Amino acid sequence: MSATNERHEIMTAQRNDDSFPTLWDELEWRGLVHVSTDPGALSELLEGDPFTYYCGFDPTAPSLHLGNLVQLLLLRRLQLKGHMPLGLVGGSTGLIGDPRPTAERTLNSRDTVEEWVSRLQAQVSRFLSADGDNAMRLVNNLDWTAPLSAIDFLREIGKHFRVGTMLKKDAVAARLNSEAGISYTEFSYQILQGYDFLELNRQYGCVLQSGGSDQWGNLISGTDLIRKVEGKSAHAIGTPLITNSDGTKFGKSEGNAIWLDPEMCSPFAFYQFWLNQADADVIDRLKVFTFMSRAEIAEYETQVADEPFKRAAQKRLALEVTTLVHGSVATQGAIDASGALFGRGDLTTLDELTLAGATSELPQAVGTPGAQIAQLMVEAELVTSLGEARRAIKQGGVYINNVAVTAEDQELVAADLLHGKYAVLRRGKKTLAGVTAKAD
Template structure:
């Protein structure tokens, strides 16, 4: 993942307060005392944190909301702490449906390192308010079971714990909930207490579906320290049709480019519906209110230009993967729509394009005519149909028009020695990948 260019990001000076900007961007679904929070955020710098559990080897789009919120608060002068849950990742917070499968200690430790690297790319560790990275295994591993129960567990009431939304759902399900997952909220509360004691941390952010866990921390600090601390729950991002944001047939959009290529990542944002694009610009970019208003106008008056989608895709892809990856992804997108050249793409981007398109993998040692490949890729349903299409001038190979039905697709037509792109008409595109 490319390093984020933090110097290009800024908060919008048109807002009277940071709290006003956060609410305008739709980043506050639920919170502790709003007036006290407004005063805290607009006053002297505070220390705040967000936690990320290593339940996979990469963060995904749902986490990006929190990463960018961490960055916005730091830009306003506050002191961020990025927490990766080496201990909570061994437990796993309760899911809506069923018990989590526990990962090995070795796997969790590897994922902690990977997630730490991802989180810290969105923060600055220099200047007057440098960020900190912490791992909650550092303090929980020192606790004995007796100390945990006596010093921490005694501050939690079972009646309150079972009223937490996800816990209540699981208790009423056939699966039920184990004591392991039931105790997760205590561990998260302990994180807040430790960070309050160690660094004076007074704000935690997280998704609104984590609200029960967030308030476990605020309650624990209040009971043990007599202090009022804060929490912000951001809304779960959904599309205008009600579908869960960031999911496509159950597949997450990962921030790790090896799991979701920059090209696929860029295309995801480029395909944002008109009804959703303004909200996405508010949450996922650092564009000002004035800039977003202009993009909203263009979307309303000239939707065919899809200017807002292009800005969204470029901004978010640059934040996550860097400017160079964004240029390649944009060039690839243009080539797919017949407005650019596949020959200009680097091998990794072209591989991602080929993977995203319908196509076929063939033996590089064999010889194939264009007719063979038109049928193999499914662009034509028979050799006779392929020959007819060729005679009509409706076929191109790597952007070059062809007419001869016996034309052999030789090594010179294999981009990076591996890929040939076939197009039938303007919109039907397929990829041929030759084995190495």
């Protein structure tokens, strides 16, 4: 099956849960609403005639990440209701970047931003349907900001913003109280985002914007601007920032974001991330990141309470989200690799891309045929010394590609290097390392 056909099948299977009286009720149950302009009006809006709504994604990196996935799935849920999504990738705002809490962003070159715009547009397109009367439309705010002169911008847009109000926005206030301060460039970001909403309202009749709750000040800058300039009402939804049950930021793995691009976060690593979710978090993750029904999720909630050792909810979560993002073929590869790494499958059956992705997540040693496996164990930090490595081998607890190492002085041979490049060292049942052949 082609990737296009598979994506179509995935999207065709997606449904909102009709056990809820309204879509707004479902969004609240799933924990997708942290703040909004008017819950009652929004609920009525969602149940009424089709309308246009949008979310913006700035190209400040070459890929979207899990925080963006929350927005994409919210956009998709509204599209399933019959409403018309605009996916905005910010060719102009990406040249500036919204204010971070601590320091100025490094400005990327125009060529870099342009490239990243294309990459993000392709990613956004994968999660929204381009078919039917409410087909997704991609827009770029550079189209309406580039022709605008600085004088026109200040006269027509800037005059509607009050500095006192702008200073109260959370991101701005945080920066003003930091040692770094804030530049006029980043201070102006909220005006640009407000202008985006105004232009989309004018061009497409767009009446709703969604974003993370940390962007709330920027979201309502648009609703306020539309009210002042056009005399119309518009709405905003701020989704909660997803955190773990211990209060730590969700979507980070050892300091690195979980990206949607398979070249930046392999399907194997992506699958493992979801598989390792804590019992206290997994049900909330199922609500936010899958299209599973309330009834299905309730069954997994019972299993988590009664049989947590089976990790059934985590396995279903990893399956659903990895399939959503990377497709079923890559997901099955990740599942096969996960089993094979821990001795429950044949590593030789894994294709090179899957094996490379799986081993890249492990501690590493570099070796060539003739290298002693005991020494490779030391280099990969599976043990602290050669003596410890030899004792582990003697005790029968060391494996190369799931085959027991039987001699303390056993050497790596060419046949051990799968696809001529990779091998997997294992000590005991769960301690793994990758061996990669030296480059010529």
